[in-house]
Amino acid sequence: MHANHLLLEEPIRMASILEPSKASFFPAMTKIVGTLGPKSRSVEVISGCLKVGMSVARFDFSWGDPDYHQETLENLKAAVKSTKKLCAVMLDTVGAELQVVNKCEKSISLLIDGFVVLTPYKDQEASSELLPINFNGLAKAVKKGDTIFVGQYLFTGSETTSVWLEVSEVKGDDVVCMIKNSATLAGSLFTLHVSQIHIDLPTLSDKDKEVISTWGVKNKIDFLSLSYTRHAEDVRQARDHLSKLGDLQQTQIFAKIENVEGLNHFDEILQEADGIILSRGNLGIDLPPEKVFLFQKAAVYKCNMAGKPAVITRVVDSMTDNLRPTRAEATDVANAVLDGSDAILLGAETLRGLYPVETISIVGKICAEAEKVFNQDLYFKKTVKYVGEPMTHLESIASSAVRAAIKVKASVIICFTSSGRAARYRWMFEYGCACTGYPRKLNDLFRVHFLSVCKLSFGGSIC
Template structure:
């Protein structure tokens, strides 16, 4: 060996990177969960998603009525039959979700440094000055200086479609907030997240209990598993106890990215995936290719993020807005699948 030089074995041959990717991959390695919704509920699109590698279809019950989801489920069954691709079904319960109700559905423009009032009076119309919410205990839970986030599909990463509020004053049941960034909220329902604050709501909503009762009527539930979604500091603090009871864990990085400091999210991801792997329980990572909601290709950082999640021990990648209301649901599943396959081949 030449003095002063250290020879290390290459983990990957550079030449091998330029070799063509395998034409097909075995989808049972890393599962891809696709959320079915407005842009992905037709038999045709679902069939394309199945062929592209979707192995679990997620139904998000925090929006839409049961009839809407039942129709989507029937379309999924038809797509499975025609493509002969098996697919599991995931029902995501409503849970203790805080929401802003915008009955008119008109866009709401919020300006930085202005004030907006969060009120539990749902009879009132949503406007730039007033946002009705589905919870009457917010005024008791927050104090001056606390942080609240509001947005459709909680923070796509675009500061123009989600708003950051700071509590200025509590007036009875109303919470007066200073708007920290200018934004336009579009749609009839927005998620509200109070950062690092305990919200006294039951884990299972009435809607959730109806779903459980309905499942019970179907008889043996031994094949129905319950995955716990970790999305705030409470989930982090009780992670070991939750892991012991749950059949699997979903790391909801969109919410976690709000409750935790940005620079801490990767630490929690690595620690949680390690614990799940050691316990032999499936771990699912969310919010990986947000930019594909509107674009045909992910960013380089997102592509690397998918690969690193698999390398860290993630058993599945969950796609939310990207397939629910994104412009390219099939392409998103295909690209995420190719990245996951490449990781497995390279390891």
């Protein structure tokens, strides 16, 4: 694993920090993925999200049926038309996700030092003493002392709807757990995560395949977010499935790394996937808290050097219920950008958060500020050194274009392309890139820096 360094322009004048942020003609180059849901599915709210910087709409099939998501997507189309803002569509699979089955959808109170039984018999009613789950192999996978986390879907980790359990004993197919903190499980869907345990469920389930083959094909999705990717073979199987669906052959696969198993096979997954999503929520449970930042920095660096987008999740949890992020969250977003992250994925903050538009706006502003002090020259030199010699023809052209742009202080590189390959190579060497001729919506995602040739009304040379 390579350690990464902050690519920060030095020195920063303290006076400039006190100056008000100036409105920029262009949005942040770091892209924002917004998860659409109950609080963010109206045309009005989606339009607001697009105006302040959302460039990818994420549809998570862990909850909601295809009809519900289709209604949301139709609203997105209307918002795109009215705002004239492009937005890509990302389908997020369920994958090997463990869920508590709560048919009555009633709140469940759990008290510290009490006991609760996890059972695979889904027909039983959920209560404070019994939680039915959707997996019949838990008793064989866990042992006494293992840690289990149960929380509301897209939990923030700081709320009272999350509970930590410790396995006390295994009784047949049931797992008896001690409750480590008092909590009330509220909401229609609770997810369950077992720390560092292999879950014998397919990464791409039959339900996922059906949704992709129907809803995905119908809507010609731009990105497939492959939840709980654990091996490169998971990506290959997903790509094989997409290749059989004619309309989705250009759909890119972003592997979500959510547990230690995926972490251990990160290099091979990176080689197969089109991009990586670092799911810090589940990773923060699977890994000790003090280790999460190490993986994040190393993974982002590897994505940068491979020329593949790195997406960071779980950045402003507090904005699910508050109008402003914490100081630590704001710094976290900026440092992620300085480390080389290409996009920020918002989950609970936009899906069920009270301030989806404000959240996207603030995250975008933080990203833009970080980009102002991002050392493009240093990043370029590091990338060239990593790629080495000999370069491919496209890499050589891209490298030369970026080198020339840096020397003449160009504001943007215009890249005419039909497939997008040339523009993505220039992105690998990290410089502003405008692109025309690309037929799909992919040109509005991640730090491929696609702007628009008609928007070049600013100072600086054009290379």
